[in-house]
Every structure is written in C-alpha cells, then in structure tokens.
Amino acid sequence: MSNSTLPTILTAQPAETGKPAAGTPAAAPLPPPAGRTTRDWSRLVKLDWLLLPAVGLAAVVVMWFILSATLSKDLPNPTRTWESSKPYVVEPFSYRGELDQGILRFTWLSLVLVAKGYVIALALGTPLGFLLGLSKMMTKMLDPIIQILRPVSPLAWLPLGMVLFLGAGKQASELAALFTIAICAMWPTVLNTAVGVRAIPQDYLNVAKVLKLSRWKTLTKVMIPATLPYMFTGFRLSLGIAWLVIVAAEMLTGRPGIGGFLWQQYNALVYEQIILCILTIGIVGFILDRLMSVVERRFKTA
Amino acid sequence: MAFLEISHVSKGYGPPEQRAEVLADLNLAIEEGEFVAIVGYSGAGKTTLMSLLAGLVAPDCGTVKLAGREMQGPGPDRGLVFQNYSLLPWLTVFENVKLAVDQVFADRPEAERIAHTEKFIGMVNLTRARDQRPAELSGGMRQRVSVARTLAMRPKVLLLDEPLSALDALTRATLQDEIARIWQESRTTVVLVTNDPDEAILLADRVVPLTRGPNATLAPGIPIPLARPRDRRLINENPEFKQLRNQVVESLLSAGVKPKTTLTRDLILPDIEPEDISKPWSYFNRRGPLRKGEKREESVEVAP
Ligand SMILES: Nc1ncnc2c1ncn2[C@@H]1O[C@H](COP(=O)(O)OP(=O)(O)O)[C@@H](O)[C@H]1O
Ligand SMILES: [Mg+2]
Numbered sequence: 001m002s003n004s005t006l007p008t009i010l011t012a013q014p015a016e017t018g019k020p021a022a023g024t025p026a027a028a029p030l031p032p033p034a035g036r037t038t039r040d041w042s043r044l045v046k047l048d049w050l051l052l053p054a055v056g057l058a059a060v061v062v063m064w065f066i067l068s069a070t071l072s073k074d075l076p077n078p079t080r081t082w083e084s085s086k087p088y089v090v091e092p093f094s095y096r097g098e099l100d101q102g103i104l105r106f107t108w109l110s111l112v113l114v115a116k117g118y119v120i121a122l123a124l125g126t127p128l129g130f131l132l133g134l135s136k137m138m139t140k141m142l143d144p145i146i147q148i149l150r151p152v153s154p155l156a157w158l159p160l161g162m163v164l165f166l167g168a169g170k171q172a173s174e175l176a177a178l179f180t181i182a183i184c185a186m187w188p189t190v191l192n193t194a195v196g197v198r199a200i201p202q203d204y205l206n207v208a209k210v211l212k213l214s215r216w217k218t219l220t221k222v223m224i225p226a227t228l229p230y231m232f233t234g235f236r237l238s239l240g241i242a243w244l245v246i247v248a249a250e251m252l253t254g255r256p257g258i259g260g261f262l263w264q265q266y267n268a269l270v271y272e273q274i275i276l277c278i279l280t281i282g283i284v285g286f287i288l289d290r291l292m293s294v295v296e297r298r299f300k301t302a
Numbered sequence: 303m304a305f306l307e308i309s310h311v312s313k314g315y316g317p318p319e320q321r322a323e324v325l326a327d328l329n330l331a332i333e334e335g336e337f338v339a340i341v342g343y344s345g346a347g348k349t350t351l352m353s354l355l356a357g358l359v360a361p362d363c364g365t366v367k368l369a370g371r372e373m374q375g376p377g378p379d380r381g382l383v384f385q386n387y388s389l390l391p392w393l394t395v396f397e398n399v400k401l402a403v404d405q406v407f408a409d410r411p412e413a414e415r416i417a418h419t420e421k422f423i424g425m426v427n428l429t430r431a432r433d434q435r436p437a438e439l440s441g442g443m444r445q446r447v448s449v450a451r452t453l454a455m456r457p458k459v460l461l462l463d464e465p466l467s468a469l470d471a472l473t474r475a476t477l478q479d480e481i482a483r484i485w486q487e488s489r490t491t492v493v494l495v496t497n498d499p500d501e502a503i504l505l506a507d508r509v510v511p512l513t514r515g516p517n518a519t520l521a522p523g524i525p526i527p528l529a530r531p532r533d534r535r536l537i538n539e540n541p542e543f544k545q546l547r548n549q550v551v552e553s554l555l556s557a558g559v560k561p562k563t564t565l566t567r568d569l570i571l572p573d574i575e576p577e578d579i580s581k582p583w584s585y586f587n588r589r590g591p592l593r594k595g596e597k598r599e600e601s602v603e604v605a606p
Contacts, residue, residue, distance in 0.1 A: 210378065
C-alpha cells in the first residue's frame, strides 16, 4: 500500500511548492482560492468532531429502534428506556431504599469500592514491579506465575475470594470484592513498572554511583522518578481494569452499586435500567481514563 | 610516585567466547595539578578509559591508583563529567547540582550547602537558568550544569569525557576558554578526553594519543610547553603550535599497527582459474572444489 502512495506524494509535492516559488506576479492570483480552501477545511474539521459523532450516535439509536421493533421484542426501545430511567437520572442522588437509589448514588458506592481495591492493587503491584525490574532472578522465578494468573477472569477469582474470607462474616462479600479487584487490576502496574525499571538509562545509575548515593537515596532520587512515566501508564491501565471488574464483583456478591443494580433489575425483569447502567458504566470508565491520561501526560513531559 | 597512576591496565567486554578487547596494556602517570588531554579516535575506548579512572568499571588486569592507593569503586573524589551530560531530567539546574553537594558535604549546614551550590552555578554563568529543567536548556548549557555539578563536589581529579564534542564550534570555543579559566583558578588535576587535537593542545600540559582500537594503547605523551593563558586567535599562527599539532596527528596516524584485513578463499588445484565473483552464488552454481583433496586455502592481506 505504501509503495503505491509514495510516488504520488513525491510527484505531488514539487508541483505544489513550485507554484508559489515561480514568482510574485504568478503567485498574485493564487491567494483567494487558497484562502477559501483553508477556510472550508477548518469549517469541515469543526463539523468533523461535532457532526460525525452525532451521525454515529443517531445511527446507533435508529438501529436500536429497529432491533427492538423487529428481532428482539423484549429489548426496550430508546423512548421506553428513557421514560423508565428518568427518575434515576433526574434525581441521581435520591435514596428510596438500599436497592433503589439514584444512578449517581449507585455509581458513587461502586467508585468507593473500586478506589479501595485499586489502592490495594497499586500498593502491591508497584513494589512487585520494582522487584521484578531489579532482579533477573525474581523475574525468572515469578514471570511464569504472573503470565498464568494475568488472564484469569474476575468471575473466577471472586468465588476464591469468598472462600478466603469465609470467616469474616458480614464483611466477607466486601473483602472478596476487594480481593478480586486488586488481583485483577494489579498486573498492568506490575508489568509496566518492571519495564520502566529495566529501561532506566545506565547514565542515571552511573550518576548515583559516582555520587555514592545510598541504596535508599538511589531508589527515591533516581530510580522512582525515572520510572514514574511507565508507572503511570500501568496505573491508568489498572484503573480501567478495576472499573471493569466492579460490575462482576457486585453482581456476584449482591452489593449495592451500579453493577449490583444492573443485576437486580435484570432479575426483576426491568430491562430498561440495564441499558441505563451500561451507559453509566461506560461514561464513568471513559471519564476515569481521561483523568488518568491527563496525569500520565504530565509525568511524561516532566 | 605519581598522583594518578595506571599501570598495565587491560579491559575487554563480552563473554570469553566472543570477547572484544578494547584497551591493552595502558600505562600513564599523572602528576598532581597536571592537565592531561587524551586524544583518540571515536570507538577507541576513551569512555572506557574514563570509566576505569572513575572506578565505574574494574580493569581486567593491571591497577589504577590514586595518591598511592588502589581504587575501590567510584567515588566523589574523582569527578566525572559524562559524555552525554547525564543530568537528571526531573530536577532543575539547582537541584541537580544540589544533589551532589548534599551528598558530598552532608555534614555542613543547609544554608552553607545552598550557598555552595549557587556559587558553582554562578561559576559556569548559569545563575539565570537556576530553576530550569535540563530539557529547557541548550546543549552547551547542559554541559555547563554537568561541569558545575562535578566541580561542586570538589574532586581531587576532574575527569572530562569529550565534554564539548556534541556542541557547535562557537559554544565549544567559549566553553574551552571557560575550562581553561576554571583550571587556572582551581588547579585540580584534570584528565580531558577529546577527539580534537587543537582542543587538546590549547588546554593541556601534556597530550597523550590513544591508538586506534581494538587493543588500543597509549602512545608516548607530548608535552605542550606553550605559555598560559593561551589565546586561541594567536595560537593558530604560532609555528610552535603548528609543529605540536603535526606531532600529535602524526602520532595518532602512525601509532600502533594499522588494522589489516585478511581474505581467505578456497582454491581448486591443479587448475586454478580466476574466480568470477560477479557470478551470483546459488545452490546450483557453487564455487568450490570439484573433488575433495583438491581444495587448498590461500590467505591474502589487504591494506584497508
Ligand atoms: N558496556 C559495554 N559492553 C560491551 N562493549 C562495550 C561497552 N562499552 C563500550 N564497549 C565497546 O568498547 C569500544 C570502545 O567504546 P568507548 O569506550 O565508548 O569508545 P569511545 O568513547 O572512544 O568512543 C566500542 O567498540 C564499544 O562497542
Ligand atoms: Mg566516548
């Protein structure tokens, strides 16, 4: 593909750049059309990111209408979904009972649980990543285990967590959920931190050696700052996974939250709210990812 | 007894099977307060030699002694200015220098360390860039930070590894003058590595050529008796300077054995025919003996 485009680019460029260079008299009639095309282009670009997503959205909604009217009669159509979800969206923080709350109130409960599990994931994953990055022996010893544990689904971890915390009584379901979130979300942090530690330039380590920095100072003044950009990439990916896991964890444990609400409404045959939950989960996940990538970019440039 | 002494030092890299010998049988004695310049081809092993002097790598055989004591690992008494600056990009100019000062003068009060740091930033004319990060500085400014960081440690020996090679000619000239000035003021022992004979002659008391690698070794040193301070504009017309430069270049070109390439090829006896090298080799069209036992080998040395 690149083979066929390359010659056209090469031949097109001299022809375009040749015109203005030909001399001022020849170039004089040119500006008006050039100005118009750039203005057209900039207007098009604006429409690009406003209009095109709107078109895409409209297409999906239409498809949804058609689908609910033809193939899948049980699927609520968009208007019904909106009418049924309205009380949850219009009063997002209302509390009508443990399992009947506003959508943002549920989201908040889920976020708190995710935050706890995520903190555990980072607290375990970062040191583990450093260990793997620093020691070849540790890498050889632990890498196979990590590669095997990494693809295991949260649905598989949760029952194990329930068993682990069987003795905890009322707290068991929360602890099991935290365990699942932590163990699923920690791998990107572990692996990215390890890669980052291995990628520390030898020059920086030589500086530490020449200055005779102590081990602790080498770690805090040189190694951690040098690894931060990689660590934050790991943190961002981990947060994505933690949010992904929350739904599964709440479904199986029956805890109140966005995932628990989804599952409960499914069991209560209120299908409209399933779609509301999916949209909310998607939007919250998107916002979290954006926030983290802002932080990440700050560390990349620093 | 010289201040800094290398005797019979060799250094190679890699595992025994595919070992690359870099430096072979190096001998050099440097007096206290002397300014020695080592001139060599790129890839000859100049950085390796500096790492040996700094203690970052250990020699395979031979000894490196500082003030009569054999070296054990790196330390702030040998200040190395790295070829690629090696500033920590997340620290400002001030913080980069302060990190070294804090480490070396840990027993002094904080106010004194700050003053010390600022003094050395001022010495390389960077007071205005004090709070900038390395990414915001030009190459010449970064190199000056690196020099300031090293000087601030008050090393007994200052090791400069091609400090100016990456810079443009004008910045280079300015920094050469700055290095000369700093040396005149402090009179520490300096080992400067460079690939520019003019720079070496302009700055040093003695120029030691490093021959071409592999197995590079140090040629006899050439003393530079030119009076100081040396003016770069006048020095270019100085006949003594021209003669010294010829001597250095001559030494670099002639020193050591020139590398020879040996070609070994198969010959077929008894009828040796000239080989048609332009004919591409293929599985069906092999160049080789028709019968076993007719094969002979011939080695030809080709000048590079
Ligand atoms: N850490 C290393 N491992 C293996 N080979 C190395 C290493 N450092 C340098 N070398 C090799 O040693 C030779 C000399 O390198 P160097 O000392 O950097 O040369 P110079 O500084 O004179 O350009 C080069 O051929 C290089 O490939
Ligand atoms: Mg080098």
